[in-house]
Amino acid sequence: MSADLSRDLQERVAEAAAAGTQLAIAGGGSKAFLGRGERGVPLNVAGHRGVVSYEPRELVITARAGTPLSEIENLLAVQGQMLPFEPPHFDCPLPSPLMKPLPFGIPLAGEGDKVALRPHSIATLGGTIACGLSGPRRPYAGSARDHVLGVRLINGRAEQLRFGGEVMKNVAGYDLSRLQAGAFGTLGVILEVSLKVVPRPAEEITLVQDRYAADSLAYLADLARRPLPLSAACHDGDRLYLRLSGAATAVAQSRSQLGGELLADAGAFWRDKIKEQGHAFFEGGAPLWRLSLPPAAPWLPLPGKFLLDWGGAQRWFRTEAPAELIQQATAKAGGHASLFRGGHGEVFQPLPPAMLALHRRIKHAFDPQHLFNPGRMYASL
Amino acid sequence: MSLDRASLINALRALLPEDAVLEQEEACRPYECDGLSAYRQLPYVVALPHSVDEARAVLKLCHEHRIPVVARGAGTGLSGGALPHAEGVLLSLARLNRILRIDPAGLTATVEPGVRNLAISEAAAPLGLYYAPDPSSQIACTIGGNVAENSGGVHCLKYGLTVHNVCAMKLLTIDGELLELGGTALDAPGYDLMALAIGSEGMLGVAVEITVRLLPVPERAQVALAAFDDVEKAGTAVGEIIAAGIIPAGLEMMDGPAIQAAEDFVHAGYPTDAAAILLCEVDGTNQEVSEHIARIRQVLEASGATEVRTARDEAERALFWKGRKAAFPAVGRISPDYYCMDGTIPRRHLPEVLRRTAELSREYGLPVANVFHAGDGNLHPLILFDANKPGELERTEELGGKILELCVEVGGTITGEHGVGIEKIKQMCVQFQPEELNQFRAVKQAFDPLELLNPGKGVPTPRHCSEYRALPHKHTHEHS
Ligand SMILES: Cc1cc2nc3c(=O)[nH]c(=O)nc-3n(C[C@H](O)[C@H](O)[C@H](O)COP(=O)(O)OP(=O)(O)OC[C@H]3O[C@@H](n4cnc5c(N)ncnc54)[C@H](O)[C@@H]3O)c2cc1C
Numbered sequence: 001m002s003a004d005l006s007r008d009l010q011e012r013v014a015e016a017a018a019a020g021t022q023l024a025i026a027g028g029g030s031k032a033f034l035g036r037g038e039r040g041v042p043l044n045v046a047g048h049r050g051v052v053s054y055e056p057r058e059l060v061i062t063a064r065a066g067t068p069l070s071e072i073e074n075l076l077a078v079q080g081q082m083l084p085f086e087p088p089h090f091d092c093p094l095p096s097p098l099m100k101p102l103p104f105g106i107p108l109a110g111e112g113d114k115v116a117l118r119p120h121s122i123a124t125l126g127g128t129i130a131c132g133l134s135g136p137r138r139p140y141a142g143s144a145r146d147h148v149l150g151v152r153l154i155n156g157r158a159e160q161l162r163f164g165g166e167v168m169k170n171v172a173g174y175d176l177s178r179l180q181a182g183a184f185g186t187l188g189v190i191l192e193v194s195l196k197v198v199p200r201p202a203e204e205i206t207l208v209q210d211r212y213a214a215d216s217l218a219y220l221a222d223l224a225r226r227p228l229p230l231s232a233a234c235h236d237g238d239r240l241y242l243r244l245s246g247a248a249t250a251v252a253q254s255r256s257q258l259g260g261e262l263l264a265d266a267g268a269f270w271r272d273k274i275k276e277q278g279h280a281f282f283e284g285g286a287p288l289w290r291l292s293l294p295p296a297a298p299w300l301p302l303p304g305k306f307l308l309d310w311g312g313a314q315r316w317f318r319t320e321a322p323a324e325l326i327q328q329a330t331a332k333a334g335g336h337a338s339l340f341r342g343g344h345g346e347v348f349q350p351l352p353p354a355m356l357a358l359h360r361r362i363k364h365a366f367d368p369q370h371l372f373n374p375g376r377m378y379a380s381l
Numbered sequence: 382m383s384l385d386r387a388s389l390i391n392a393l394r395a396l397l398p399e400d401a402v403l404e405q406e407e408a409c410r411p412y413e414c415d416g417l418s419a420y421r422q423l424p425y426v427v428a429l430p431h432s433v434d435e436a437r438a439v440l441k442l443c444h445e446h447r448i449p450v451v452a453r454g455a456g457t458g459l460s461g462g463a464l465p466h467a468e469g470v471l472l473s474l475a476r477l478n479r480i481l482r483i484d485p486a487g488l489t490a491t492v493e494p495g496v497r498n499l500a501i502s503e504a505a506a507p508l509g510l511y512y513a514p515d516p517s518s519q520i521a522c523t524i525g526g527n528v529a530e531n532s533g534g535v536h537c538l539k540y541g542l543t544v545h546n547v548c549a550m551k552l553l554t555i556d557g558e559l560l561e562l563g564g565t566a567l568d569a570p571g572y573d574l575m576a577l578a579i580g581s582e583g584m585l586g587v588a589v590e591i592t593v594r595l596l597p598v599p600e601r602a603q604v605a606l607a608a609f610d611d612v613e614k615a616g617t618a619v620g621e622i623i624a625a626g627i628i629p630a631g632l633e634m635m636d637g638p639a640i641q642a643a644e645d646f647v648h649a650g651y652p653t654d655a656a657a658i659l660l661c662e663v664d665g666t667n668q669e670v671s672e673h674i675a676r677i678r679q680v681l682e683a684s685g686a687t688e689v690r691t692a693r694d695e696a697e698r699a700l701f702w703k704g705r706k707a708a709f710p711a712v713g714r715i716s717p718d719y720y721c722m723d724g725t726i727p728r729r730h731l732p733e734v735l736r737r738t739a740e741l742s743r744e745y746g747l748p749v750a751n752v753f754h755a756g757d758g759n760l761h762p763l764i765l766f767d768a769n770k771p772g773e774l775e776r777t778e779e780l781g782g783k784i785l786e787l788c789v790e791v792g793g794t795i796t797g798e799h800g801v802g803i804e805k806i807k808q809m810c811v812q813f814q815p816e817e818l819n820q821f822r823a824v825k826q827a828f829d830p831l832e833l834l835n836p837g838k839g840v841p842t843p844r845h846c847s848e849y850r851a852l853p854h855k856h857t858h859e860h861s
Contacts, residue, residue: 168757169797178576199626249668294565296486361827
């Protein structure tokens with residue numbers, strides 16, 4: 001399925017700009033739970049879909065924002081390639097206690113003040129880039145933003161703009177394409193994204209080791225200093241999981257060096273349990289925090305349960321502890337914390353005043369009337 | 382401007398130590414150009430702060446009196462980015478050159494902007510670590526300049542550009558605010574301002590502290606050198622290697638004239654009768670490297686290579702690379718002057734672009750040697766000319782402009798790693814629509830509303846473009 005709705009979308013933005021109507025940009029709705037809630041008239045981009053070009057030899061794919069992520073991943077897989085940043089889909093509905101009440105906004109499917117995560121909802125490319133999330137391979141292969149080569153977008157003046165392109169290196173003008181990754185659509189309606197892709201590794205295995213979570217941090221820091229073909233490392237509270245990817249010989253060599261039990265069905269473990277958060281750790285009602293830390297940061301003495309991913313650089317945290325306590329401890333260790341699911345209040349670590357002021361000026365540069373996803377990241381953006 | 386030159390110098394002297402202000406012509410002369418010496422401007426005055434506080438004081442002074450500021454690292458830039466402003470302060474960061482700390486657990490190095498690229502890897506080497514982006518100018522260029530240009534290197538195919546390897550920086554804005562961008566975690570809250578600041582060519586702020594990621598030195602690296610009797614075959618071989626599922630650490634190509642010049646200069650043992658050579662490096666564990674080299678050899682031979690060699694030892698590997706890294710100065714030896722272009726294209730258009738470049742070269746009667754980062758489609762055609770011959774520089778620039786427009790036409794870009802600077806300001810009008818250029822200007826306003834940082838570079842004014850578009854031989858390309 002393929003449809004180019006860029007003109008329609010541009011007209012919708014022009015009308016909204018003329019009337020000063022705020023817009024809630026939506027793809028498949030799979031990540032509606034992220035951020036401070038949606039506000040504004042829905043602007044649905046899911047219909048603007050289709051792969052525009054894919055040249056396996058160029059290692060580049062360009063697709064419209066509404067293209068289902070699964071469509072892109074399947075197409076790449078046929079050519080023996082993949083998205084290196086392993087983006088989470090969050091397609092499946094989660095147990096209701098984790099559904100977060102919206103501070104304000106429009107319910108998606110008539111469930112009162114709950115965000116309805118529709119079972120058939122599908123993650124889109126645009127939403128994936130706007131949210132800027134990356135999966136277990138992130139520390140070893142780079143992030144969503146790292147793989148953005150170009151975007152086409154509509155700004156708050158209803159202009160269609162193109163930045164970056166389909167080439168690996170491009171320094172003409174400011175890098176306004178990578179800036180869109182993780183901006184939650186607050187700087188424009190992403191119409192099209194070009195991404196760098198890579199060949200799938202020839203061999204991939206996962207080793208499981210018995211280690212305490214806190215001890216594994218020092219061990220992981222030590223592994224990071226060695227030239228090993230690591231491609232994921234997580235501790236689920238019980239055991240340490242190490243994924244190795246690369247040439248068959250390299251994987252075999254590292255396997256004997258590291259030791260540990262070979263995990264059967266490792267693909268499903270990383271995809272369903274860790275990336276898509278199907279692990280038992282993610283069940284239950286306690287708020288889920290995402291702590292982003294320097295990989296070698298020590299164990300944080302906070303009350304709650306941890307699941308370590310990204311070799312220690314992304315720590316999932318279940319707790320009822322107050323936001324200030326969590327954010328202060330994380331900042332002290334050199335990182336930042338965000339409320340990922342459940343809970344109430346602000347979602348992202350507050351910005352220092354000078355940074356917030358700069359953010360507001362950048363927002364103004366793209367979207368002077370604050371039409372797009374107002375308040376989704378920070379109240380004043 | 383509210384200060385005349387003498388008062389500005391006095392005001393700077395009041396803020397900075399004696400040796401940190403240069404105003405005499407002979408002292409200022411070394412700063413009159415960067416690596417693109419066709420553009421020269423004697424600095425109005427040079428400030429050389431020793432500390433972040435001193436740099437901040439200079440910016441505040443300039444902000445207060447509306448005086449333009451041009452930051453400068455080592456001055457190796459190839460687009461005139463560090464070209465001084467006739468009535469502004471040239472702010473050299475060269476004395477901010479301390480390595481502040483290396484974190485062996487977190488795998489980062491925090492350095493001042495004037496630290497040379499290679500000095501970081503040298504300092505990290507005892508820990509078995511290195512900084513991956515390796516511009517050919519790495520002995521001289523500074524990390525501040527690398528950040529400002531988003532520089533690449535021969536190993537960027539696998540390890541990425543500066544933007545993929547720098548995780549935090551302290552940025553002084555023109556009003557003297559010190560912003561901390563990024564962090565040592567793998568992401569930071571808010572917008573990705575690291576992406577915005579990197580590659581901003583000194584137009585948004587001045588980087589005064591930079592934290593880079595370090596990588597463990599691979600167990601082994603090996604390079605294959607393949608010779609071809611036809612440039613197009615070499616171009617095709619590049620695609621075949623990628624199609625075989627291997628991402629080499631580096632994949633570089635040189636054509637006949639470049640091979641000859643490099644061989645005469647460094648005696649790397651290159652086959653000088655070849656029409657093109659490819660240098661293909663793989664790294665990783667010992668066995669992985671053997672596995673990949675064997676596969677690459679097959680692919681190269683199947684693609685019609687007339688010869689495939691691998692380096693016998695570390696010394697020969699270094700020598701193969703030395704020839705490539707010295708290619709620009711090598712070409713500099715065989716011609717009074719050379720002009721280095723920097724377009725990037727989708728790799729599949731390589732044969733066409735090379736053919737049309739050769740046609741243009743004949744049409745203008747100016748020889749062109751080609752050196753490129755073949756793996757990522759980044760071309761460096763070197764136009765050989767003699768600036769002392771009347772009109773030859775102008776013709777060279779016109780030819781260069783045509784080559785860049787050709788890159789845009791096939792879906793590429795006018796600059797892959799050297800930046801727009803003053804040099805490619807006109808071609809920005811070809812690559813971007815007026816609304817896109819306006820968006821760039823709006824972003825600039827968010828950082829520097831008075832437009833004091835590196836004015837006249839990077840982003841053309843609407844007038845620049847209307848004048849350029851009005852020229853009879855010009856046309857812009859609609860995006861499709
Ligand atoms: C022989 C040769 C080979 C080269 N090879 C490569 C290559 O392989 N890859 C590549 O990418 N480039 C290459 N270059 C280009 C050049 O070396 C790079 O652009 C380099 O990053 C420039 O660093 P510099 O310190 O010399 O910066 P300068 O030339 O001094 O300045 C470059 C730009 O950065 C700005 N700037 C400098 N410092 C700061 C700061 N602290 N804060 C804000 N802005 C700042 C300046 O205003 C200017 O716009 C080569 C150049 C030469 C001469």
